[in-house]
Amino acid sequence: GIQVEQSPPDLILQEGANSTLRCNFSDSVNNLQWFHQNPWGQLINLFYIPSGTKQNGRLSATTVATERYSLLYISSSQTTDSGVYFCAVAGAGGTSYGKLTFGQGTILTVHP
Amino acid sequence: EPEVTQTPSHQVTQMGQEVILRCVPISNHLYFYWYRQILGQKVEFLVSFYNNEISEKSEIFDDQFSVERPDGSNFTLKIRSTKLEDSAMYFCASRQGGAGGYTFGSGTRLTVV
Numbered sequence: 001g002i003q004v005e006q007s008p009p010d011l012i013l014q015e016g017a018n019s020t021l022r023c024n025f026s027d028s029v030n031n032l033q034w035f036h037q038n039p040w041g042q043l044i045n046l047f048y049i050p051s052g053t054k055q056n057g058r059l060s061a062t063t064v065a066t067e068r069y070s071l072l073y074i075s076s077s078q079t080t081d082s083g084v085y086f087c088a089v090a091g092a093g094g095t096s097y098g099k100l101t102f103g104q105g106t107i108l109t110v111h112p
Numbered sequence: 113e114p115e116v117t118q119t120p121s122h123q124v125t126q127m128g129q130e131v132i133l134r135c136v137p138i139s140n141h142l143y144f145y146w147y148r149q150i151l152g153q154k155v156e157f158l159v160s161f162y163n164n165e166i167s168e169k170s171e172i173f174d175d176q177f178s179v180e181r182p183d184g185s186n187f188t189l190k191i192r193s194t195k196l197e198d199s200a201m202y203f204c205a206s207r208q209g210g211a212g213g214y215t216f217g218s219g220t221r222l223t224v225v
Contacts, residue, residue: 030211031213031214033213033214035216040218041149041201041219041221042218042219043155043203043216043219045213045214045215045216048212048213050211086154086155088155088214098143098160098167098168099145099157099160099168100145100147100155100157100205100214101157102154102155102156103154104154105154
């Protein structure tokens with residue numbers, strides 16, 4: 001099946017700093033989503049972005065499908081941004097079609 | 113914005129007991145899923161359901177597990193003879209189909225003691 005790798009595994013920032021999280025995937029995809037898992041364990045959908053660029057406030061994401069990676073940018077980070085960020089993809093065919101495969105996540109800690 | 117609703121939010125059960133986790137997907141969605149996340153690990157696919165039948169299941173989804181859509185709105189995951197290692201967060205998700213992302217519920221945290 002499709003492989004998803006996220007980097008870095010851990011990231012520690014001071015409030016106000018910017019960061020970039022990366023997601024590499026091993027095959028063509030027809031779905032890519034970024035999630036934020038909050039301290040209560042809920043998965044909050046940030047972006048549905050199988051290709052292109054989107055922005056939502058301080059967050060933006062870019063997926064370059066032909067090169068099989070996606071980036072999540074967080075600007076002017078706040079303590080409430082802390083948590084785990086997951087990239088998840090659904091392959092465009094074969095055994096990966098339909099189901100989401102998650103990466104291992106990036107643990108982000110923002111200090112005041 | 114439409115939501116996927118999961119109940120209960122927390123459940124504690126004795127080892128060997130059966131549990132039923134409940135989900136109400138978004139009403140016009142056609143594809144339904146269960147995922148599992150053991151504490152500190154990544155989210156894993158369990159099963160997908162479409163047109164009133166299982167469309168795909170993972171190696172984890174063995175005879176201990178079953179899913180059902182008993183009416184037009186609910187989607188359930190039954191775990192028989194629970195084991196300690198079944199302790200995890202269980203997420204329900206749905207999607208409309210075609211282009212468009214998944215919507216996840218808030219999860220059920222299952223603790224087997």
